[in-house]
Amino acid sequence: xxxxxxxxxxxxxxxxxxxxxxxxxxxxxxxxxxxxxxxxxxxxxxxxxxxxxxxxxxxxxxxxxxxxxxxxxxxxxxxxxxxxxxxxxxxxxxxxxxxxxxxxxxxxxxxxxxxxxxxxxxxxxxxxxxxxxxxxxxxxxxxxxxxxxxxxxxxxxxxxxxxxxxxxxxxxxxxxxxxxxxxxxxxxxxxxxxxxxxxxxxxxxxxxx
Amino acid sequence: xxxxxxxxxxxxxxxxxxxxxxxxxxxxxxxxxxxxxxxxxxxxxxxxxxxxxxxxxxxxxxxxxxxxxxxxxxxxxxxxxxxxxxxxxxxxxxxxxxxxxxxxxxxxxxxxxxxxxxxxxxxxxxxxxxxxxxxxxxxxxxxxxxxxxxxxxxxxxxxxxxxxxxxxxxxxxxxxxxxxxxxxxxxxxxxxxxxxxxxxxxxxxxxxxxxxxxxxxxxxxxxxxxxxxxxxxxxxxxxxxxxxxxxxxxxxxxxxxxxxxxxxxxxxxxxxxxxxxxxxxxxxxxxxxxxxxxxxxxxxxxxxxxxxxxxxxxxxxxxxxxxxxxxxxxxxxxxxxxxxxxxxxx
Numbered sequence: 430x431x432x433x434x435x436x437x438x439x440x441x442x443x444x445x446x447x448x449x450x451x452x453x454x455x456x457x458x459x460x461x462x463x464x465x466x467x468x469x470x471x472x473x474x475x476x477x478x479x480x481x482x483x484x485x486x487x488x489x490x491x492x493x494x495x496x497x498x499x500x501x502x503x504x505x506x507x508x509x510x511x512x513x514x515x516x517x518x519x520x521x522x523x524x525x526x527x528x529x530x531x532x533x534x535x536x537x538x539x540x541x542x543x544x545x546x547x548x549x550x551x552x553x554x555x556x557x558x559x560x561x562x563x564x565x566x567x568x569x570x571x572x573x574x575x576x577x578x579x580x581x582x583x584x585x586x587x588x589x590x591x592x593x594x595x596x597x598x599x600x601x602x603x604x605x606x607x608x609x610x611x612x613x614x615x616x617x618x619x620x621x622x623x624x625x626x627x628x629x630x631x632x633x634x635x636x637x638x
Numbered sequence: 639x640x641x642x643x644x645x646x647x648x649x650x651x652x653x654x655x656x657x658x659x660x661x662x663x664x665x666x667x668x669x670x671x672x673x674x675x676x677x678x679x680x681x682x683x684x685x686x687x688x689x690x691x692x693x694x695x696x697x698x699x700x701x702x703x704x705x706x707x708x709x710x711x712x713x714x715x716x717x718x719x720x721x722x723x724x725x726x727x728x729x730x731x732x733x734x735x736x737x738x739x740x741x742x743x744x745x746x747x748x749x750x751x752x753x754x755x756x757x758x759x760x761x762x763x764x765x766x767x768x769x770x771x772x773x774x775x776x777x778x779x780x781x782x783x784x785x786x787x788x789x790x791x792x793x794x795x796x797x798x799x800x801x802x803x804x805x806x807x808x809x810x811x812x813x814x815x816x817x818x819x820x821x822x823x824x825x826x827x828x829x830x831x832x833x834x835x836x837x838x839x840x841x842x843x844x845x846x847x848x849x850x851x852x853x854x855x856x857x858x859x860x861x862x863x864x865x866x867x868x869x870x871x872x873x874x875x876x877x878x879x880x881x882x883x884x885x886x887x888x889x890x891x892x893x894x895x896x897x898x899x900x901x902x903x904x905x906x907x908x909x910x911x912x913x914x915x916x917x918x919x920x921x922x923x924x925x926x927x928x929x930x931x932x933x934x935x936x937x938x939x940x941x942x943x944x945x946x947x948x949x950x951x952x953x954x955x956x957x958x959x960x961x962x963x964x965x966x967x968x969x970x971x972x973x974x975x976x977x978x979x980x981x982x983x984x
Contacts, residue, residue: 466788473784523806523921535756543721551671551952552664559663559959563967573964577957583858583881584950586681593684605866612866 434636439629446627484509512539575599650973656966663959670951679947680940682888688868689885691875692829692853693737699826700741711826712744712819714793716786716840717758720751723833723857729883729942730855731761731831737890739769740897743826744819745777746797750786750836759805767923768935770909774813781805786836790843796820806921822850827874831855837864841872855882880949883942891939902939906932 452462488502512534519531564570581589582596625631696713703710715734719727738745749758762779771777780801783789792800797820798810810816818824828844830837830852837854844850851874854864858879868876877886898905910918910925918925927935937944 463788463791466785466791469785469788532756536760539753540721540724540757544724547722548725552667555667555952555956555959556660556663558956559658559963562960562963564964565967573960577960580953580957583879584681584683584946584953586683590684597686600862600865601869604862605869608862609866612863 435632438635439632443627443629446623450627481509575603650970652966652969652973654966655962656970658959658962666955666959667952670955671948674947674951675944677947678944680943681884681946681950682943683881683884683946685885685889686882688876688878689882689889692855692877693875693886693889695827695851695853695874696734696737696741696743699743702826703741703743710744710818710824712746712815712824713738714819714825714828715745715747716828716830716832716836717747717749717754717761718786718830718832718834718836719757720753720833721757724757725945726857726880726883727831727833727855728761729880729887729945730877732765732938732941733883733886733890734829734831734855734877735762735765736768736894737886739765739771739776740890740893742776744815746780746815746819746825747777748780748783748786748789750783752782752784755782755805763923764938767925767927768906768909770914770918770925772917773919773922774808775815778813778815779805780810787839787843790839791847793821793825793844794848822848825850828852829855833857833860835860835863837867837873841867845872853877855886880942880945884946887940887942894939902936903932906935 449465452458452465484505488505491498491502492506515527515531515534519525519527519529522528562569562573562576564573578592579596579599581592582594582599585591585593585596622631626634699711699713717731719731735745745762747758747762749755759779762777763773766773766777780797781804783801789797789800798816801810803809804813822828822844828840828850830840832854833856837852837856840852840854845852852872853874853876854868855877856864856879858881861876861878861882864873864876864878867873877883894902906927909927915925
């Protein structure tokens, strides 16, 4: 059990981690790099199976044990099955019932639902800004003033154009400086974590520990 | 006694303005967004250098094509956004497609994920229809390019072998447009319209490895991440959020009026006649405009401008709420300080 659950995944991570690294930096292996890229959709395909299995297990348990939540889990299951079946049949078709059913589900259910979830942010941000954005110290005042200028600047016109120019400057100078620092930090962090995973020092992805 | 004090404290005006209930805050937000939108208000926005850069680059490709009709350059579009970011990215895509079709620049489009395909297909054909563009000659939709990096690398030599067929199942070697526009040498520009980190991949592969100029259209949230690249010149301009879309939309609308005329409705109405209708394959779009479609096409022409009016309302509303919250906070602190002083004085 220890071999299948720990040693083999660890060995595969080390081998493929080093291999991926070598393929990237040795120009002679460029052909193999393309093969590696082609393998990615296969791995992605398996991740969908794992995702569906995990979702099924989670909601099946909920249907059995939590009567108050049962309805939502049933809706999730029904949506999953309906979209999968209609998509599998309708997507490759040129025309016909399933094609138009799939298109309607996509355009009038899936797209508005996703856009709605994203637009809910506006409501949460408004409430959070109203409650939490307070002038308590000089640094929070600075943040508040910058926020005001950028918000006004994005919609500036006529006599308020000064905010537009100030907003452009904030986005092009302080924001870029901060973002560059952040990106360098993130890059170094990713590198350090990748090295730790490849060398087997970081093993939390295997579960436990 | 203590309860009385607490109640008195709650009744103070500055405490009350600090604790407006969430449903009222949300209702206010809903109204300031929906009223300008339904009233069809439009805001004319100022144009920034980053958006002008993208526009001018497309214009330069057009000029080049006029001077070199046998060595035309095309534009490769990465349709890198999904349903969640359509409110911001759709107006960008519409404006960019309109500009390219107006200037008769060949377009090759692909999408990196499954859920983006349906969107790309509908948006591209919708705009192609408005300019009588011929599928396979003026534009092509290659379909799914997953993993996108492999396709970006392959486009350095020829993108056809990795696709085999386009989105509709046509053999890539039967599509006339792909005879020339199949690698970076013949693309004057790549435009990635994205709500994700995909523009960074375009930068790493198409720009860094093959020196391909890349422009980006993205959501306002993502824009901060891409400003360093746009500032350093790695991205050839950037269309950021609804504001960027409104800027590009304004520019393209001006161009359209210059090329087609002030009134677009009669142009759309008379675009397809019985004679020319047979030239277009109905698989991609129906070569005919009904009144409803004309109305939608007209609304689409200032979609970002309309969105800006809602954005204006929302931004002002948030600023007012923050000011109200801070006035309450200021007087509350003042009252607390006064009480502490009085207690010490006693």
